[in-house]
């Protein structure tokens with residue numbers, strides 16, 4: 081079985097932000113990810129991680145999107161200043177929080193100029209912090225209409241153009257299933273590019289168990305691949321208490 085982590089932006093979201101760390105640790109998780117930690121001082125988040133012995137796997141940059149703004153600026157021609165400001169901001173958070181990964185979001189734009197902008201901005205970010213792992217994640221267009229990075233083939237093309245060892249693919253089984261119709265096949269094809277994995281059932285985005293994705297087979301394929309990182313549960317629990325949605329882990 082892969083080692084599972086909790087995305088506490090979605091899991092345990094029935095609790096106030098700072099209480100989710102203790103709940104995740106009590107449920108047996110040793111690592112968490114937080115999509116947008118920017119409403120809380122980095123020191124407070126750091127204290128919650130340390131108090132509960134949790135590793136921080138991932139944060140997103142540039143912020144924010146869940147609070148109503150754009151989901152990133154990396155592929156927006158003319159948005160370079162904003163992008164660089166946001167990357168500097170996330171790197172200040174990263175100095176304190178030490179996330180293994182920073183997910184760089186592309187934003188709403190299409191076309192060749194957006195592609196070139198995304199590539200240039202990713203190179204710039206990667207060179208600002210060569211020791212920091214960055215990722216890009218294809219998101220399905222049902223949830224994010226108009227989002228630039230909506231296809232795994234496009235992600236591979238971008239990674240090849242960026243040519244930086246510290247920029248890799250974030251594979252989310254939920255998005256893979258909705259974009260390409262077969263999350264397992266996408267894993268087979270793209271596991272070599274993948275540096276971070278997230279999971280959620282499709283189309284519900286609830287815990288594994290519903291829908292067409294065979295998670296036992298997917299976990300076996302992940303185990304059999306060269307990927308040895310965390311598999312982060314990023315779903316909306318169908319139960320009132322997140323703990324009651326965790327049966328799939330055993």
Ligand SMILES: O=C(O)[C@@H](O)C(=O)CO
Pocket residue numbers: 115140145183217219252255278314
């Ligand atoms: O899959 C998702 O939606 C997330 O991983 C994300 O980063 C978008 O905010």
Ligand SMILES: [Mg+2]
Pocket residue numbers: 217252278314
């Ligand atoms: Mg995801």
